[in-house]
Amino acid sequence: xxxxxxxxxxxxxxxxxxxxxxxxxxxxxxxxxxxxxxxxxxxxxxxxxxxxxxxxxxxxxxxxxxxxxxxxxxxxxxxxxxxxxxxxxxxxxxxxxxxxxxxxxxxxxxxxxxxxxxxxxxxxxxxxxxxxxxxxxxxxxxxxxxxxxxxxxxxxxxxxxxxxxxxxxxxxxxxxxxxxxxxxxxxxxxxxxxxxxxxxxxxxxxxxxxxxxxxxxxxxxxxxxxxxxxxxxxxxxxxxxxxxxxxxxxxxxxxxxxxxxxxxxxxxxxxxxxxxxxxxxxxxxxxxxxxxxxxxxxxxxxxxxxxxxxxxxxxxxxxxxxxxxxxxxxxxxxxxxxxxxxxxxxxxxxxxxxxxxxxxxxxxxxxxxxxxxxxxxxxxxxxxxxxxxx
Numbered sequence: 207x208x209x210x211x212x213x214x215x216x217x218x219x220x221x222x223x224x225x226x227x228x229x230x231x232x233x234x235x236x237x238x239x240x241x242x243x244x245x246x247x248x249x250x251x252x253x254x255x256x257x258x259x260x261x262x263x264x265x266x267x268x269x270x271x272x273x274x275x276x277x278x279x280x281x282x283x284x285x286x287x288x289x290x291x292x293x294x295x296x297x298x299x300x301x302x303x304x305x306x307x308x309x310x311x312x313x314x315x316x317x318x319x320x321x322x323x324x325x326x327x328x329x330x331x332x333x334x335x336x337x338x339x340x341x342x343x344x345x346x347x348x349x350x351x352x353x354x355x356x357x358x359x360x361x362x363x364x365x366x367x368x369x370x371x372x373x374x375x376x377x378x379x380x381x382x383x384x385x386x387x388x389x390x391x392x393x394x395x396x397x398x399x400x401x402x403x404x405x406x407x408x409x410x411x412x413x414x415x416x417x418x419x420x421x422x423x424x425x426x427x428x429x430x431x432x433x434x435x436x437x438x439x440x441x442x443x444x445x446x447x448x449x450x451x452x453x454x455x456x457x458x459x460x461x462x463x464x465x466x467x468x469x470x471x472x473x474x475x476x477x478x479x480x481x482x483x484x485x486x487x488x489x490x491x492x493x494x495x496x497x498x499x500x501x502x503x504x505x506x507x508x509x510x511x512x513x514x515x516x517x518x519x520x521x522x523x524x525x526x527x528x529x530x531x532x533x534x535x536x537x538x539x540x541x542x543x544x545x546x547x548x549x550x551x552x553x554x555x556x557x558x559x560x561x562x563x564x565x566x567x568x569x570x571x572x573x574x575x576x577x578x579x580x581x582x583x584x585x586x587x588x589x590x591x592x593x594x595x596x
Contacts, residue, residue, distance in 0.1 A: 237536035238502065238509030241266035241403075241428055241468060242518065242529055245286040246324060249516020252288045254304060257515055258311035263526075263533030265509070266426075267311060268369050268403070269304075270321040276330035276377060280339045282322060290359065296347065298359035305360035312366070319403055320348055321369035331377030331384065341387030344368060349388075350395045367401030367425070375414050382421040389423065401425040405470065405511070408438040410452050423461040428468035428511030429453055432478045432487035440471060440489050440497055441550025448550040450501045457506075466508025469498060473528040477517035491523055491531040491541030493550075498535050500549035509536060 242264050244250055244257060251257070257264050272282035274294060281296035290301035308318050323329060331337045346353040350364040368388055372378065385402055392400040403426040406415040419427070431440045431448060441448030453467050471477075471489055478484030489497060494510070501507050510532045512518055518528040526534065526542035540546050 239265040241511045243514040246270040254307035255310040263530040266317045271324035273327035301359045317366040320365045323371040331380035337380040337383035341384040345391040369403040371405040381418040385422040430470040468511040470511040473512040473518035474521040492545035493547045495535045496547035
């Protein structure tokens with residue numbers, strides 16, 4: 207089912223009244239944060255606020271995706287959920303309910319991050335000047351800019367940062383200028399904290415985001431430890447090794463040396479690429495506990511990232527969906543049923559290289575991309591897009 211009954215629209219005047227006016231008080235708990243993508247599949251509840259309750263187990267929601275920009279112009283376009291759509295002219299459609307839900311989530315202490323990119327689509331950066339222009343537009347349209355000259359899809363509601371799930375190599379040398387433009391604007395609003403996050407694939411060299419990470423400052427990196435056999439994975443039996451410590455070594459001599467690394471995992475047997483063949487990348491809750499416990503003592507460890515909310519909803523064990531299992535692991539070290547598997551196979555030691563070391567070459571090759579199922583909306587209708595696991 208590609209659409210749901212639309213919720214009653216709330217006027218932007220109502221949304222503006224609910225806009226956060228103080229620094230977000232996050233509900234960060236010992237053990238790390240649980241970040242979950244939302245909005246790119248038809249599996250999740252279209253009411254974002256249902257994922258922001260005290261029992262959801264979620265600390266960060268990543269809205270996905272703005273996946274059309276560059277060749278089409280300087281206004282990133284895409285759909286977030288089954289209702290909200292932003293056109294290539296920047297004009298939003300049916301985004302009022304999502305804006306209200308964002309405010310609800312933020313009031314509950316949950317960070318809401320807006321993601322660009324995703325599985326291969328129509329996005330790229332054509333030049334440094336375009337990167338700067340898009341960065342400024344994103345701040346004007348989605349940050350606490352006070353700008354009244356652009357369409358603001360969420361009214362006076364503003365997101366807590368921007369995510370880059372870049373799975374195309376074209377124009378990667380320009381993202382540093384987009385990100386630096388965002389960071390310059392962040393500094394203009396010291397009362398609020400903003401984040402730059404990214405979702406690189408696990409191989410190093412990383413073919414699509416390696417250069418971006420080497421030239422830009424990220425706060426959180428949720429590494430996709432799946433869909434990349436035989437290079438790297440979660441280290442499950444029969445799979446490639448878990449290379450978390452290689453990532454520690456890589457980022458330690460980049461502008462992202464202070465970034466937190468998240469263990470990225472599919473939230474069900476279908477989560478990796480939408481079909482049964484991706485089940486080999488899925489970690490049971492007990493296996494995920496063993497994986498997380500093997501790295502949670504690292505100062506670089508930030509938590510768990512899940513793809514995605516809908517797949518988590520469909521995967522219930524011991525009275526917990528997968529997001530709740532992940533949160534229980536972060537809090538207690540065990541799954542909801544109390545189990546934990548042995549640590550995964552890994553590739554390196556915990557020791558990062560000296561600060562003067564040269565970062566790993568980000569490379570320009572290609573590796574299998576995570577085959578996430580996503581939806582795009584154009585001309586008023588939804589279209590399913592599947593990035594096959596190559």
